[in-house]
Amino acid sequence: MLAELSPALIAEVQRAAKLLASKQRICILTGAGISAESGIPTFRDKQTGLWENYVAEDLATPDAFARDPKLVWSWYQWRRQLVADKAPNPAHDALAQWQYHAQSSNQQLTLITQNVDDLHEQAGSTVIHLHGNLWSNRCSQCETPYQGQPSQGQSRGSYNSEDSINFDEGLISCSHCGGYVRPDIVWFGESLPVQAWQTAEESAANCEVFICIGTSSLVYPAAGLAQLAKQNGAKIIEINPDPTPNSIIDITLAEKAGMVMPLLIQKITAL
Ligand code: APR
Numbered sequence: 001m002l003a004e005l006s007p008a009l010i011a012e013v014q015r016a017a018k019l020l021a022s023k024q025r026i027c028i029l030t031g032a033g034i035s036a037e038s039g040i041p042t043f044r045d046k047q048t049g050l051w052e053n054y055v056a057e058d059l060a061t062p063d064a065f066a067r068d069p070k071l072v073w074s075w076y077q078w079r080r081q082l083v084a085d086k087a088p089n090p091a092h093d094a095l096a097q098w099q100y101h102a103q104s105s106n107q108q109l110t111l112i113t114q115n116v117d118d119l120h121e122q123a124g125s126t127v128i129h130l131h132g133n134l135w136s137n138r139c140s141q142c143e144t145p146y147q148g149q150p151s152q153g154q155s156r157g158s159y160n161s162e163d164s165i166n167f168d169e170g171l172i173s174c175s176h177c178g179g180y181v182r183p184d185i186v187w188f189g190e191s192l193p194v195q196a197w198q199t200a201e202e203s204a205a206n207c208e209v210f211i212c213i214g215t216s217s218l219v220y221p222a223a224g225l226a227q228l229a230k231q232n233g234a235k236i237i238e239i240n241p242d243p244t245p246n247s248i249i250d251i252t253l254a255e256k257a258g259m260v261m262p263l264l265i266q267k268i269t270a271l
Helices: 007-021 062-067 069-084 090-102 119-123 194-206 224-231 257-270
Strands: 025-030 108-113 132-139 181-185 209-213 235-239 251-253
Touching: 007 209, 007 235, 007 251, 007 257, 025 194, 025 224, 062 069, 069 132, 069 181, 090 108, 090 119, 090 257, 108 194, 194 224, 209 224, 224 235, 235 257
Parallel strands: 025 108, 025 209, 209 235, 235 251
Antiparallel strands: 132 181
């Protein structure tokens, strides 16, 4: 792996590791890019297959669900199927390892994700989900959590690559009010879960270093967390192979997270 990283990048990783090892309070925000190497397309990648004529931003909205609930439900069933057999990659594993190590090294690591997959948890991390969880459902009207049959999308275990989703399956109705059941995900235009957002804001405002991993930094309010951290004196590190509009970065590690994170964590824990 080292051979694939340029000497300049390795030097930047070393600089980032030194900074991180010298600080106590670290806040980490991950986005779709961290799961890309696990085979989950990022949100702004072009849709494929059945969904190539749709734009994700047009499906992940309350208006879209109100207009055509079956279309939106089917898209999420497809996304669940896509994610069901995916596993954490070296970036998820490295973060979990760092969190474990931090318990004995007096560091406070807060891991926040915009992702609705559960790859951080699968890797062993404790994580705050800002945008909900792909494997949960709730009523679109009365918000009661839906505890349905496994075949109806209650948990990740009910989907695997062999067990294809039935796209003709009717919508599920809430047993309390009759409203349609929807994924428990924060759609465009909706508010973030209050507790998760409050914890994220506090952690960003109080951290000494804020790390953005695999996020385009386009979607607010999550994208504002790095700015909040910066205003409060934190250094900002970004890990992303492509440039982003984030203009407040102190250290850029311009490479895939799965390549950089294992080396970064190895260096931090060795210091
Ligand atoms: N390692 C690190 N970063 C990567 C990798 C990788 N292997 N592959 C791609 N990226 C970067 C891309 O360059 C891009 O900047 O990941 C970013 C993914 O951006 P988006 O698809 O916009 O994902 P994200 O920032 O998580 O989107 C935020 O918007 O659509 C909503 O709710 C959805 O949570 C999502 C939110």
